[in-house]
Amino acid sequence: MAKRPDTLDTALLMVELLRRIPRGRKITTAELHQQLQSAGFERDLRTIQRQVETLSEHFDIERDDRSKPYGYRWRECAQGLAVPQLPPQESLLLQLAEEHLKHLLPARLMQSMDGFFSQARRNLGDSHNQRSDTAALEREWPRKVRVVATSQPLLPPAIAPDVLEAVSDALYANRWLHIDYQNAAGKRRQAKVMPLGLAQQGPRLYLVCRYEGFANERSLALHRINQAEASTLAFERPAEFDLQKYDEDGRFGFGEGQRVQLTFCIDNDAGFHLRETPLSKDQQVHDQEDGWMKITATVVDSAMLDWWLRGFGQALRDVQKTPLTTKEQ
Known part of the structure; x- marks a missing residue:
């Protein structure tokens, strides 16, 4: 295969760099170098540094040189790398x-x-x-189109400056994260955590992590993190952790993964939507003569489930939960 001209290689490299320089947060040349290596661009760090310096002279890219390593980002007013042919x-x-x-x-x-x-x-x-x-x-x-809320709309809580950036950087690079966290009860503590996932639940963002020295996961609300700083120390991401399974086990609904066979009776009018949007794939609906219907479904037991059930008030009765064994689940 013929070798591409150096000018073409340089142009492609610059396009990749422009694409990877973020807006609203900083990125270092070392991080850009790592990303480009993962994408198949074999260049030394010094080359990346020179190219980024050149780009910052010709584009609306600012350099934060208050401390090393220097950080780069698009200016707030910059158009960035535009795509004029977006259909x-x-x-x-x-x-x-x-x-x-x-x-x-x-x-x-x-x-x-x-x-x-x-x-x-x-x-x-x-x-x-x-x-x-x-x-x-x-x-x-x-x-002609609109996204409507399924519950009372809430504004997102304020997140301290630089917290989201530090959390995102540490999560992306598998680095330890130093945090100053205050829980819902007002108790404040500093900790070193292993960031494993980021999830949005309604208007709130949660960091799934492990505290240093522990093997279980916690979900921390980002708006309760007062300060966060990504460490230079990397960790090996636990192979057994799966964010999707963490969610499916009901952990964001304050559950522990215990599946139950849920049975309850609900007024026909209050529960009509469950015929169209069932609780589970194995849900069964049995109509009763008194204007009620009986629902049976396999779900994850959680505090969120209890809140949902209580929301029906007098339109719900005869609630039963039967825990399933590991084999049954």
């Missing part, structure tokens, strides 16, 4: 995503996506200047 359909989807996420994600996280959202708005704005039936339909589309 109208993708632009519309991004605009809908922005509308849905703006009250769910912290402001700093939304800022890191602002380049994509701005590009989508510009693309649709350009189409609005076109006199065509297609442009008119694209202009109408955002007013």
Whole structure:
């Protein structure tokens, strides 16, 4: 295979660097070097440093040189690496995503996506200047669809500056994280934790982690972390941990993974939606003569389940939970 010209290799490298420099948080040349190596770009660290310096001279990229290692990021007003040929359909989807996420994600996280959202708005704005039936339909589309809440909407809690950045960096690079955390009871402590996952539950973000010296996982609310600092020390990610299984075991609903056979009777009107959106794949519905129906389903037992059941008030009766053995689960 013929070798590509050096100018082409350099151009591709610069495009990759521009794509990987974030907005709203900083990244070091060492981190960029590691990412590029994982993507198959074999360059030494000094080359990456030179290229990033060159890019910062010609693009709206700022360098934080207050301390080493230096950090780089797109300026808040920068357009970033724009994609002017983003099709109208993708632009519309991004605009809908922005509308849905703006009250769910912290402001700093939304800022890191602002380049994509701005590009989508510009693309649709350009189409609005076109006199065509297609442009008119694209202009109408955002007013025809809407994401609605399934419960009382809540604004996201405030997250301390730099906490999300430090947590994300440590989670990405499998590095220990030093935190100053205050729990819901107001007790404050400092700890060294192993970050394993990040999850959004409604308007809140949770860090799944292990405390140093322990083998069990905890879920910490990011808005209760007062300070966070990613360590330079890496850890080996536990092979047995699976974030999806952690969720399926009901751990975000304050459960311990115990599955039960749930049985209850519910008023037909209050429980009609369960015919369309069942609790589980094995759910069974038995109609009764008194205007009630009996539901049987296998679910994970948790505090969230109890809260959900209590929400039906007098429209619910005869609740029973039968724990399943490991074999039955």
